[in-house]
Every structure is written in structure tokens, then in C-alpha cells.
Amino acid sequence: MKFVTADTHFLDEHLLGIDRFAPRPFTSVDVMDQTIIEHWNARVSDQDTVYHLGDIAVYFAKPQKDAYATIFRLLNQLNGHLILIKGNHDSRGLFKYIAKHNYDLGNQPKFAFYDVGVLMKYDHRQYYLTHYPLMLGIAPQIINLHGHIHHYSVPAKRNINVGIDSPELDYLDRPVPFGTPLSFAEVEQMVNGKFIDFEKRQ
Template sequence: MRFITADTHFFHENLLGTTDFAIRPFANVTEMNRTIIEHWNDRVIDKDTVYHLGDIALYFTHPAIKSNEAVLGVLNELHGHLVLIKGNHDSRSLFKFLAQNNYLLEGKPKFEFHDVGVLSKYDHRQYYMTHYPMMLGIAPQIINLHGHIHHYTVPAKENINVGVDTPETAYLDYQLPFGTPLSLADIEQMVNGKKIDFDKRL
């Protein structure tokens, strides 16, 4: 199966509590990291693929190798193959380190890397997955899945925020635990829910 997420921001202390970007009611980053890992692994198995649309972590140490090792340690705990799309907080140093420590999982590389975005098809629809929201114009069969804006939404029905802080899971008729990657079925329900919501405004 395929899943999508963004903006996990592992180790990011400044996102704890209630901030301008997120509501993360955790006592510390260890608790936050562990919660995301557990909810991720409750849904994803190693044969699955998870598209992570940027901002994996925010953690800086001197020397940088220590933070890169810590992030790798967290990613190695996550089930599935990770297709990593670079976010504004993802350093080239981290991606290079992950590439150097890549390995085979279920016969495929654990990590795959993209600088800008990935196009994927599902049920007669195309998803353009990027970190930053993209304004695609009128393209009924193309939906931009993105992160970056945390608990905000783009006022366009063609854009769906898939980050862990997204408010657009309100379009689901069920709740997902914090940090759970979204399935394509979840995404479809969010797309349809947002379209209905916008159609009502006309």
C-alpha cells in the first residue's frame, strides 16, 4: 500500500505545546517522536511505501553527524520504504548521510530521494506530491498533496495539506491518531470532502 505524510519535524522542541504552526501537546521531543513512530507503525508494514513530503526533522548538533545519526535512528524505526521529498528544513547533508546508509528492505531501498516532487496516479486521478503548496490552476484530475503550512489550508479545492498537523483531516468521517500517515483512501475522502465544502460556497 501507499501512504503520504509530511512535516513530522522529529526532535523539533519549538513545536511542542500550542504554537503558531501546530498543536503538539507533548512533554518533550522524545514523547512526540515515540508517538509518531508508534502511530506510523500501527498502520504501515515493511512492504508499504510512505511518501514523506518534507521536513523530516529539525535537529542541529555539532558535529552535525550526531544529529544525522539520530534522525537515521528514528527513520530506521519506521516501517516501510520512505520516498523522501526535500523540505525547507531538510539539509543536503542529511539526505547525503541517509543515502550513504541506505539498505535493502523487502528487496527495495529503504530510502528514495527527490528534490522537488513526485507524480503518482490513483483511481483516475493524479497526485502531484510536493513540500510547498503548488497553484496548479484548473486541472480537475490533478491534486496537489503538500505539507509546509502545518495547521493552515490553501483556499483551493485542488490542494490538500497532508502534514501531521493538517486541519483537513476534518473532512474524514473518522479520526486518525496524531502522526498516522494518510492512506490513498483517506486522501480521496479529503479531496471529495473539500470539493463538497467549496461547492457549497459558490
């Protein structure tokens, strides 16, 4: 199966407590990180693929490679093949470190990388997967799945925030545990829910 997520922000102490931008009521990054890992692995198997739309982690150490190694150890605890799309908190140095230590899981690499985004088809829709929300203009057949804005949403019905803090998770029939990657059936619920919401406003 294919899943999508964004803005895990592993190791990010700035998001602990009730922050105005992305409230995460955890007492420590260890508790937050372990919660995300457990909920991720409860849904995703090593045969699955997860599109991570950026902002994997926020962590600094000296030398910098020690920070990369710490983030890499966390990523290795996550099930599945990870397709990593670069976010504003993801450095090229981190991606180079992961690429250098990449390995095969089953018959394909554990990690794949994209700087900007991925255009994909799933079922009857086209999706453009990016970190930043995009205004795609006259492209009614394309839905932009994105992260970056945490508990905000774009006032456009074809932009869906799939980050783990997204308020658009409220469009789902049932809540998902914090940090759980979304199936594309759930993405479809979010798309339909936002479309209906916009129709009600007109």
C-alpha cells in the first residue's frame, strides 16, 4: 500500500507543549518521537511505501554528521520504503548522509529522494506531492498534497494538508492516532470533505 505524511519534526523541542504554531502536548521529544514511531509502525509494513512530504526532523549537533546519524537511526525504526521530499528543515547534507547509508529493503532501496515534489496517479485522481502548498492555477484534475503549515489550511479546495498536525484530518470519518501516515483512501475522504465544505460556503 501507499501512504503519505508530512512534518514529523522528530527531535524538535520547539514543538513541545502548547505552541501557537503546532501544539504537541508531549513532555519530551523522546515521548513524541516514540509515539509517532509506534503509530507509524502499527499501520505500515515493510512492503508498503510512505511519501514523507518534508520536515523529517529538527536537530542540531556538532559535528553535524552526529545529528544526521541520530536522525538516520530514527528513520530506520520506521517500517516501509520512504520517499523523502525535501522540506525547509531538511538539508541536502542530511539527504546525502541518508543516501550514503541507504540499503535495499526487499527488492528496492529503503529511501528515495526528491527536492521539490512527485506527480503521481492513484485510483482516478492525480496528486502533486510537495512540502509547500502550491497554487497550481488551471489544473482542476490535480490535487496538491502538502505539509509545511502545520495546524493551518490553505483556503483552496484542491490543496490538502496531510501533515500530522493538520486541521484537515477532521474531514476523516474516524480520527487517526498522532503521527499515523494516511492511506490514499483517507486522503480521498479529506479531498471530498473539503470539496463539500467549500460548496456549503458558496
